[in-house]
Amino acid sequence: MLLYAYRRYVFTLAVLLTYFLYAMLLTGRGMTQPHFMVDQTASNVKQASGLSLRKVSDxxxxxxxxxLTFDDGPYGYGVDEQIMAxxxxxxxxxMFFLVCxxxxxxxxxVLGKLEGAGHLIGNHSYDHLKLATLTSRPELQHEIDGCSQRLAQLTGRRPYYFRPxxxxxxxxxxxxxxxAGMKQLLWNANSQDSxxxxxxxxxxxxxxxxxxxSVLLLHEKPATAAVLDDLLTRLEQRGFQFVLPDQLSDNTAIN
Structure with missing residues (x-):
């Protein structure tokens, strides 16, 4: 009788412990928020190392x-504000990759509004040219570092991310x-809104x-602004959360 009661107690305790652990993993409650950095392909992000329990929970x-990344801004005419809202x-x-x-x-x-809302401003070149076709080093430096200098004048800080x-x-x-102190970031998911x-x-x-x-490519355009609410709702329904890559060193390890 005592052996049966003991086994029942152990079984009940194991079930409760399993339920508690599962609930903890399911919710991620009490865990450090994940950090992401750009991987070696420069096209997507990976969770930084040391987050095994978080990955199981996810x-x-x-x-x-x-x-979420938006290229070619600022657009003006209220489109930037509509996207931010x-x-x-x-x-x-x-992330907003701006053309200077x-x-x-x-x-x-708009730049102050973006930073005030917690978004990241990136460098998308000065004139939106096909940089790979340019052969003049001074011209390339103007397109790349010249835009960083312009953004620094307006925001007080140089951008960390660059998208050609x-x-x-x-x-x-x-x-x-x-x-110029930047990390290149491309994309691996394309909305085709260009x-x-x-x-x-x-x-x-x-x-x-x-x-x-994924890193999703979007643009600051009226059609994108019009569909953005529906898009984010659908992504949330699929379990997506919206994150930013950290401004980490290339020496930071990735699992």
């Missing part, structure tokens, strides 16, 4: 992560970006291509 919960609604932060020649007196205040226009890079472009104008098309391709730890 797997059990179906929790996934995506970096939608991001705020979903408690999401994003697009910044003018009418929209320069059209994703067209080269060893020299990469070298000059690194010399040429598609229908919101439903943008929604389809964004959902089709976004996977766990």
């Amino acid at each position: 797997f059990l919960a179906g929790r996934k992560y995506v970096v 939608t991001l705020q609604k979903h408690h999401a932060r994003a 020649s697009h910044i003018n007196d009418a929209n320069r205040d 226009p059209f994703g067209m890079t080269s060893p020299l472009v990469t070298q000059l970006a690194q010399a 040429w598609m104008t229908q919101p439903e098309q943008i929604l389809h391709w964004s959902l089709e291509q976004t996977e766990d730890q």
